[in-house]
Amino acid sequence: MPAETDTIAAISTPPGEGGIAVIRISGPQALEAADRVFRGRRPLADVPSHTVHYGFVVDPETGERADEVLATVMRAPRSFTREDVVEISCHGGLIAVRKVLELILQHGGARLAEPGEFTKRAFLNGRIDLSQAExxxxxxxxxxxxxxxxxxxxxxxxxxxxxxxxxxxxxxxxxxxxxxxxxxxxxxxxxxxxxxxxxxxxxxxxxxxxxxxxxxxxxxREGITTAIVGRPNVGKSSLLNALARENRAIVTDIPGTTRDVIEEYVNLGGIPLRLLDTAGIRETADAVEKIGVERSLHALREADLILLVIPHDEPMHEEDRRLLAELAERPAIVVVNKVDLPGRLEADELARLAGD
Structure with a gap:
């Protein structure tokens, strides 16, 4: 027995401009719903399963053509939802696909599908189990x-x-x-x-x-949430841009340029990293920068991995020592930046504090 008795329809392809968009109709009245707006050589209710048919989607009240389409018929139970399914391939973009869907909903007797409802029906009808649905x-x-x-x-x-x-x-x-x-x-x-x-x-x-x-x-599936932290102006945003291979974050010589957490996904050796470029951590009287610092500390606490950036051209600051101590028991990598500049960083102290 089907888990649902109504017929649903929705756009199955991402929104925006494209050559083709697909509208899926599923349910006991899917063929009838499509036939109310589809005009081809034969009614879809009379064609065999798993066949494709050329025609037009028209407004049944005015006879105006909305788009030139291909209609694919998949009869129950040999479909993703184990219900009768019709997939209408129309031109992509904003207007054509919206008009086709509106005609199906207005004249076909179908309702708009909820997010994930086609997969839900496949699960309820025994087509897939819970792990497959996930x-x-x-x-x-x-x-x-x-x-x-x-x-x-x-x-x-x-x-x-x-x-x-x-x-x-x-x-x-x-x-x-x-x-x-x-x-x-x-x-x-x-x-x-x-x-x-x-x-x-x-x-x-x-x-x-x-x-x-x-x-x-x-x-x-979700990636390793990786927070890039450190004092202001140590090169955190430059590191993010280098890993992302694009100028994702603003880089200047002015400390405190980054005021909010900037997020970017990168793929390293098949492992997705969710990079978080954070505001420089320091004591500040600036109200906006203070909010950015608070968000940085939150990102630091929630991260799976931490990249602590320390500059090569400056002596170790107290804030560096405090961050190193705080990260002693966390999965963290110390990134020494600005190595092209004359070195003032004490390597022995860094190795001792970093536990290396």
Whole structure:
């Protein structure tokens, strides 16, 4: 039985200018909804599944053509949602795709889909399980080749298969125990404490392995939040621009140029980094800069990794020492900047404070 009884429609491609946009219609009345606005050689209700048809989307009241389109028909249950689905490929841009969707909603009897509702229906109708549903958004948001590979494995059921196998083993163990209790006279293998201990131990090891891959997957999915911190004018924004390979942050010789946290994603060796360029940390009477410093300290506390920038052309400041002490127990990398200038930084003191 379908999980929903109404028919939904939405634009499935990103907004903006482009050659093609796709509008998806799904539900028990999807073919009828499309036929009310689609004009081709044959009504879509009469065509076979998984076929593509050329035609126009027209306003049924005025006969005015909204766009020249291709309509793809996928009948239940051989569709993503396991419902009747029609995908209308029209010209991209703002106006054409909006007009086509409006005609479908106004004359086709469909309602606008909620965010993620097509995937929700696929889950409720048994097309995908929960882990596969979660993988759909991971696949869309993948920021590296490795993140895409893992999301694709999960979307095609790799994780589900491991969980299903684990569950079957545990259910089998429970059944074995119950048979021994309820039918001791039957000729079945005796359940011993060692057998139970070994089976449960093996299951726990498998669960631990899955949990470890979950933390690795979180890093690939969301990236490592990396805060670039340090005193004002030590080159934090220059480091961000160098890693991002573009002038993402303003760089000047004036201390306190950065007043807010600037965010940028970069990909290093297949690992996405969410870089946060923070305001220089120092005592200040400037109200705006003080807010920036507070946000810097918050970013420092929340970061998975910290890049502490210390300039090569200045002696160690008290603020440098305080930050080094605060980061002693945190995952942090000390970045010595401005090495092209005459050195005044005491390397021995830095090594001692950094624990290296």
């Amino acid at each position: 993988a759909v958004i991971d696949l869309i948001r993948a920021k590296s080749d490795e993140a895409h590979r893992l999301a694709m494995q999960q979307a095609t059921g790799a994780l589900s298969a491991k969980i299903r196998s684990l569950r079957e083993r545990l259910v089998g163990l429970m059944a074995h125990i119950e048979v021994n209790i309820d039918y001791p006279e039957h000729d079945v293998e005796e359940v011993t404490n060692r057998l139970i201990r070994d089976a449960c131990g093996s299951a726990i090891e498998e669960i631990d392995r899955l949990l470890k891959t979950a933390s690795q997957g979180k890093i690939l």
